[in-house]
Amino acid sequence: MNQEYWQEELETMKRPDLERLQTERLKETVQQALKSPFYQEVFKQQGLTADSIQTLDDLRKIPFTTKDDLRAHYPFGLVAIPLRECVRIHSSSGTTGNPTVVLHSAKDLDQWANQVARCMYMVGLRDTDVFQNTSGYGMFTGGLGFQYGAERLGALTVPAAAGNTKRQIKFITDFGTTCLHIIPSYATRLAEVMYEEGIDPHRDTKLHTVCIGAEPHSEEQRKRIEKLLGVKAYNCFGMSEMNGPGVAFECKEQNGLHIWEDYVIPEIIDPVTLEPVPDGEVGELVLTTINREAMPLLRYRTRDLTCFLPGDCPCGRTHRRLARFKGRSDDMIILKGVNLFPTQIEKILMKFKELGSNYLITIETVGYNDEMMIEVELSDLFTDDFSTLQRLEKEVTRQLKDELLLTPRVKLVAKGSLPAPEGGKAVRVKDLRKLS
Numbered sequence: 001m002n003q004e005y006w007q008e009e010l011e012t013m014k015r016p017d018l019e020r021l022q023t024e025r026l027k028e029t030v031q032q033a034l035k036s037p038f039y040q041e042v043f044k045q046q047g048l049t050a051d052s053i054q055t056l057d058d059l060r061k062i063p064f065t066t067k068d069d070l071r072a073h074y075p076f077g078l079v080a081i082p083l084r085e086c087v088r089i090h091s092s093s094g095t096t097g098n099p100t101v102v103l104h105s106a107k108d109l110d111q112w113a114n115q116v117a118r119c120m121y122m123v124g125l126r127d128t129d130v131f132q133n134t135s136g137y138g139m140f141t142g143g144l145g146f147q148y149g150a151e152r153l154g155a156l157t158v159p160a161a162a163g164n165t166k167r168q169i170k171f172i173t174d175f176g177t178t179c180l181h182i183i184p185s186y187a188t189r190l191a192e193v194m195y196e197e198g199i200d201p202h203r204d205t206k207l208h209t210v211c212i213g214a215e216p217h218s219e220e221q222r223k224r225i226e227k228l229l230g231v232k233a234y235n236c237f238g239m240s241e242m243n244g245p246g247v248a249f250e251c252k253e254q255n256g257l258h259i260w261e262d263y264v265i266p267e268i269i270d271p272v273t274l275e276p277v278p279d280g281e282v283g284e285l286v287l288t289t290i291n292r293e294a295m296p297l298l299r300y301r302t303r304d305l306t307c308f309l310p311g312d313c314p315c316g317r318t319h320r321r322l323a324r325f326k327g328r329s330d331d332m333i334i335l336k337g338v339n340l341f342p343t344q345i346e347k348i349l350m351k352f353k354e355l356g357s358n359y360l361i362t363i364e365t366v367g368y369n370d371e372m373m374i375e376v377e378l379s380d381l382f383t384d385d386f387s388t389l390q391r392l393e394k395e396v397t398r399q400l401k402d403e404l405l406l407t408p409r410v411k412l413v414a415k416g417s418l419p420a421p422e423g424g425k426a427v428r429v430k431d432l433r434k435l436s
Contacts, residue, residue, distance in 0.1 A: 004315075004316070005121075005122075005316075005317075006117060006118040006121035006122065007118060010262050011118070011122075011316075011317045011318070011319065012316050012317060012318055013262075013318055014318065015318055018261055018262070018318060018319070019056060021262060022056060022261060022262070022265055022290060023054075023055060023056055025262070025290035025291060026053060026056065026059065026265060026288070026290050027050070027053060027054070028290075029288070029289065029290045029291075029292070029296045029298070030050050030053045030062075030298070031050050032080050032293055032296050033080055033296040033297075033298055034050055034080075035080040035081065036077065036078050036079055036080040036295070036296075037073070037077050037078075038069065038073050038077045038078045039078070039080075039296075039298065042062075042063060046061070046062070046063060048061060048062070056265065059265065059267075059288060059298075059299065062298050062299050063299070064274070064286065064299045064300070064301050065297055065298055065299055065300045065301070066300075066301050067100055067241075067301075067303075070100040070101070070241070071097060071098040071099075071100060072098075074098040074099070074100075074101065075089075075098075075101050076103070078295050078297070079103050079294060079295050080293065080294065080295060080296060081105060081293060081294050083103075085105055085294070086103040086104065086105055086294050087104060087105060087106050087109065088103070088104045088109060089101055089102070089103050089104075090102050090104070090139055090140075090141050090144075090240050090244065091139040091240070092239075092240045092241070092339065100240065100241060102240055102241055102243070102295055103294045103295050104243075104292075104294050104295070105293050105294040107293055108243070108292050108293060108294050109148065111263070111291055111292070112145065112148065112149075112243045112244070112246065113148035113149050113151070113152040114149075114152060115149070115243070115246040115247075115260060115263055116145055116146060116148065116149020116150075116152070116245055116246035117149045117150075117152040117153040118246075118260070119149070119211075119236065119245075119246050119249035120149055120150065120153050120155075120179075120211070121153060122249060122251050122252070122258070122315075122317075123209060123211070123232070123234045123249070123250065123251065123252060124209060124232075124252060125150075125153060125155060125178075125179055125209060126153070126154075126155070127153060127154030127155060128155075129153075129155045129156070129178045129179050129209075130155065130156045130157075130158065130175055130176050130177045130178050130179070130206070131146075131150040131153075131155040131156065131157050131158065131177070131178070131179045131180075131181070132157075132158040132160050132168070132171060132172060132175070132177040132179070132180050132181075133146050133147055133150070133157065133158065133159055133160060133161070133180075133181045134160055134161070134162060134168060134180060134181060134182045134183075134186065134190075135161070135162060135181055135182075135183075135214070135337070136161060136162040136337075137159065137161050140240075141238065141240045141243065141244025141245065142181070142214055142238070142244060142245055142337070143159070143161065144244075145238065145243065145244035145245040145246060146181045146211070146245055147159055149245070149246060155179070156175075158171050158175055158177060162186075165189065165190055165193045166193065166197070168190060169190070169193065169194055169197065169199060172205050172207065173199065173204060173205060176206045177205065177206065177207060178206050178207060178208055178209065179207070179208070179209040179210065179211070180207065180209075180210045180211070180231075181210070181211045181245075182210055182211070182212060183212065183213070183214045183215050183336060183337040184212045184213075184215060184217035184221050184222070184225060185215060185217075185336055185368070185369045185370045186336070186337075187210060187212060187225045187228075187229065187233070188221070188224060188225060188228060188367075188368030188369060189368065189369055190229075191225070191228035191229050191368075192367075192368065201228070201229045201230050201231075202229075202230035205230075207229055207230065207231050208230075208231055208232065209231055209232055209233075209234065210225065210229065210231050210232075210233045210234070211233075211234055211236050211249075212225065212233050212234070212235060212236065213235060213236035213237060213238065213245065214238075214334070214337035215334045215335060215336060215337050215370070216325065216327070216334055216433065217235075218433070219324070221365075221368075222235070224368065232252075232254075234249065234250040234254065235249075235250045235254075235257060235324065236248070236249045236250070236257070237249070237257055237259075237304075237322070237325070239302060239304075241297060241300055241302075242264060242287055242289065242297070242300070242302075243292070246260075247259065247260070247263075247264065247287070248260070248322050251313065251315040251317060252315065253313055253314055253315050255309070255313065255321070256309040256313070256321030256322060256323055256324075257321060257322045257324075258313070258317050258319045258320070258321055259319060259320055259321070259322055260319055261319045261320060262290070262291070262319075263289070263290065263291050264287045264288060264289055264290060265287070265288040265290055266285060266286070266287055266308075266320065266322075267285075267286040267287075267288075267299070268281075268282075268283040268284065268285055268286070268306065268307060268308055269283050269284050269286055270283050270284075271283065271284040271303075271305075271329040277307070279307070279308040279309070279310040280307055280308070280309070280310050281307055282305055282306065282307045282323075282326055283305065283306075283307065284301060284302065284303060284304065284305055284329045285302045285304045285305070285306055285322070286299050286300065286301055286302065287299075287300050287302060288300065303328045303329045303330045303332065304325050304328060304329075305325060305326040305327050305328060305329055306322045306323050306324070306325045306326060307322070307323045308320055308321070308322065308323075309321040309322070309323055327431075331428075331429065333361075333363065333372075333429065333431070335363060335370055335372055335406065336370065336406050338404065338405050338406050340404050340406075342361060342428045342429055344403055344404060345359070345361060345374060345400065345403075345404070345408075346359070346428075347403070348396070348399045348400050348403050349374075349376055349396070351399070352392070352395075352396060353379065354378060354379055354392055355376050355377070355378060355379060355396070355412075356376070356377035356378060356379045356380075356415050357377075358376070358377045358415075358418045359374060359375060359376040359377065359418070359428065360374070360375045360376075360418050360419075360427075360428065360429075360430065361373075361374050361408075361428055361429045361430070362374075362375070362429075362430045362432065363429070363430070363431045363432065363433060364432040364433060365432075365433050370433055371408075371409065372406070372408040372409065373408065373409040373410075373411060374400070374408050374409070374410050374411070375411045375412075375413050375417075375418060376396075376410070376411075376412060376413070377412075377413055377414065377415045377416070377417060377418055378412055378413070378414060378415055379415065380415060389412055392412065393410050393411075393412055396410050396412075397409075397410045
């Protein structure tokens with residue numbers, strides 16, 4: 001094995017050969033997808049058959065698949081193999097109504113583990129490393145995705161899961177952890193607690209690499225993490241609909257995320273016209289799986305905004321690179337690794353007769369951490385008694401925490417305090433994080 005590549009032949013494949021591989025796998029994937037009730041109906045409505053897709057350009061004949069499609073056909077309408085052949089189900093976090101679920105066969109999980117191992121090897125991790133995973137396990141894909149990838153790599157794994165910072169630090173120091181998978185805002189918090197406890201990560205730990213992702217972060221925040229912990233921090237991208245972590249990952253050059261084109265076919269489209277955009281122009285990422293058997297997805301609209309970076313990467317890998325993600329084409333918020341929508345917040349606020357209908361969600365970086373504040377107006381009917389206001393604020397916060405799986409700051413304000421909508425859509429979210 002070449003010391004730089006996990007799978008040298010695939011990672012450095014010439015573009016014409018890679019496109020031939022994609023075409024072959026796309027045709028197989030379409031055949032497989034047509035075993036699901038959903039895609040049978042889609043192809044029938046469009047007058048398409050499996051033979052309609054013979055080239056990569058033919059992919060554009062297929063309509064987009066959306067998160068709403070997954071919800072509408074919940075739970076098993078997109079499954080293309082018998083349920084008895086499925087061995088795991090994952091579900092997305094922070095959505096209203098039906099969640100989006102993805103099912104996996106044993107082969108799918110094997111391929112996913114290999115994909116994550118390839119990412120980790122690319123940034124210098126080896127079977128001599130001790131890998132600590134601070135992601136939640138269970139239905140969230142970040143836990144098991146990195147766990148299986150690290151095991152495939154051969155690293156000693158520490159499935160620490162989320163939270164309990166002092167225990168995380170004890171594991172890091174006692175077990176000689178060399179690599180962390182961690183969300184950016186928690187990485188800075190972890191460093192703060194280390195210094196508070198008199199532990200200098202540069203001197204007192206063996207950390208050299210962190211894999212960061214699951215929430216937006218700036219280049220400035222990445223450099224801060226590297227300086228605080230004495231590590232190299234590599235950006236990673238994944239989503240439960242595409243298995244989870246490992247869809248795209250930075251190499252040691254840190255100049256964009258290589259998206260593994262033997263696993264997915266990426267497109268970038270204008271979210272309004274739905275037409276392709278040229279390299280270097282920001283648009284919405286659309287992904288087609290080409291190596292999954294239980295639940296293939298064709299032209300899935302991720303809603304994530306990015307662009308293809310032009311030119312070749314000095315690392316020698318030929319798979320295309322994505323720029324740092326710029327935001328989303330819908331109103332989903334990603335905070336502390338949790339996906340949530342303003343409608344979830346509104347649903348809770350509207351339960352309280354003491355509250356008015358006007359509210360504002362502000363997200364900003366406080367110190368090293370991203371925080372959410374929700375200002376909501378009181379109704380005409382409500383008293384200004386301080387103790388009653390405190391009780392109400394506490395109960396609103398509790399219910400929001402149960403719904404969102406994180407704790408926002410809630411601020412009750414007098415009616416008329418917040419800007420009133422003046423025609424069109426009310427501005428409900430102010431994201432003041434600096435991500436460029």
